[in-house]
Amino acid sequence: MSKTPYHINLPEEIVTELNLHPEQSFHLTLRNGSLTLHPIDGQNEIQTLSLRHFLVPSVLAALLFIGYAFYQREFQLPLGGDNSIASAVILLGELSGMLSFLITYIQEVRRQPNSLKRKTSWRVFPALLIAFAIILAFITSGFFWAINYLFQNVTFDLFTSVVLFVLFDAIINFLMIYAALSISTLFITAIFVMTMIGGVLIAMVTNSSRLWWQYNLSFLGTDGALDAWQFNATLILAGLIWIALVDYLFVPLQQVMRGNHRLIALRVLLTLAAISLAGIGAFPNNAGQLHFIHDQIANGLVYFILILMAGNRWLLPNAPREFMVTSYVIGSILVVTMLLFQVVGYLSLTAFEIIAFGLTLSWILLLLQNIYRLYYHAYQTFVVKIS
Known part of the structure; x- marks a missing residue:
């Protein structure tokens, strides 16, 4: 092994943020071709x-x-x-x-x-x-x-x-x-995904004998379903985690990009979408006034997501072209499935809701990934030299 000593010159921002001191010792770990201190x-x-x-x-x-x-x-x-x-x-x-x-x-x-x-x-x-x-x-x-x-x-x-x-x-x-x-951002994201998918799948399995697919996805949270509180709690819980995740992403990002109105609008829309998701669980699709409130909140969630998809070019600073194209493709598929359900009558309400749920969740994860990349890759990545 070479005895030649090497030195890494760290930027002042790193030293300040991590509160480093001269002669401080570190563990240097080599893992998958990357170094971690x-x-x-x-x-x-x-x-x-x-x-x-x-x-x-x-x-x-x-x-x-x-x-x-x-x-x-x-x-x-x-x-x-x-x-x-x-x-x-x-x-x-x-x-x-x-x-x-x-x-x-x-x-x-x-x-x-x-x-x-x-x-x-x-x-x-x-x-x-x-x-x-x-x-x-x-x-x-x-x-x-x-x-x-x-x-x-x-x-x-x-x-x-x-x-x-x-x-x-x-x-x-x-x-x-x-x-x-x-x-961390990635850990909260993983919890969000596992909560959404796991909670919905458990509700589906629990109500398989009730033939829930003959009604709609929202049936899983109604009085006619078994353990409806679990499905509703899943949506409320996912909404809370989503709000926490948005806050966790945007607080440091807005500290760097102060006064960016596009970023503020993006954060507001994401927070409103998260609140709508929690509201769908808080107001189940039971008969009467709850049905009206449930539908209005669900429609609001759809509108917020469509606005985010259509406006990502203006809302997300430095949005990658690949992400913009993907957003337009997913948005177009959602519009087509909506027409097949409402106008043509080809899709059932349950099929439309499952397709929309899968596409929307996938797109939200892509959006959160790009927001994460915007801060941590653009503003938390530094060039260092070895001497």
Whole structure:
């Protein structure tokens, strides 16, 4: 190996943003042909935090679990059902998991040297906290539903029940700490996609016996559907995550491109579309006044998306030509499918809604990707020299 020392000249912007100091040590990692620098102290602190703290709330929750079992004089506990291991993990795991997420997130924000990133993190914190609380409730409930279905009527003694409780609760706390440490634009985007697609697919499967496709996609959230609250909660949750994602993207971008009216208009339209998505879940398509409100909100979402597609050339600064062409193609397909549904009568309402849902979600992800690229590639990429 060569003994020749090399030096990397960093721009002043990087030094200021990361609060670097002379003679500061870093881990230099070579991965997939790219170099990554990590401060040694920060990296070790994050690793120690995740390993040291995820067991503490699990043990505290286990003590509450044991105390309740003795209070109820239940020393042989079922895996599922009321007063079971599953119900204890769902309730106490939700509390301890959100506590772990809360503490870790706050510590990470306070450790952030960049004031703008701290401001952005605090702004999206309420939406992320609510979103992760609902996601955690969904995942734990679904997991134990499947476990209880596989192991029906199984019971365990108190010692074994406590061991299983600590195991499941520790996994929940570890995952919530990992989520708090992983907050980024790409991570929030992935959560948004998984929430939308996963929630809708679960609602479809749950209502397969109700032949929901003979009505429309919105039927999944009505009184006639099974567990309609899950479908409606999915839309509300996706709307909250979308709002947080837009805020997370635009706060640093608007700091660089101050007073850009096109960017402001783009942010307003995206936020209104996200609010409309949440509103569709908040006002299900039931008979009466709710049906009218639901339709108006749904129409508003369609209008906002079409305006974004048609106006992306003016709304998104430095929009790539490929993205503009893709937007016009997807918009044209949506218009054609709308004509086939409303005028020709070739498509059913369900088929039209599924096609529109898939195309719209794909285009929104492309738009968010281009907004991300606009800031992080154009304004967060620097040329450095090795000497």
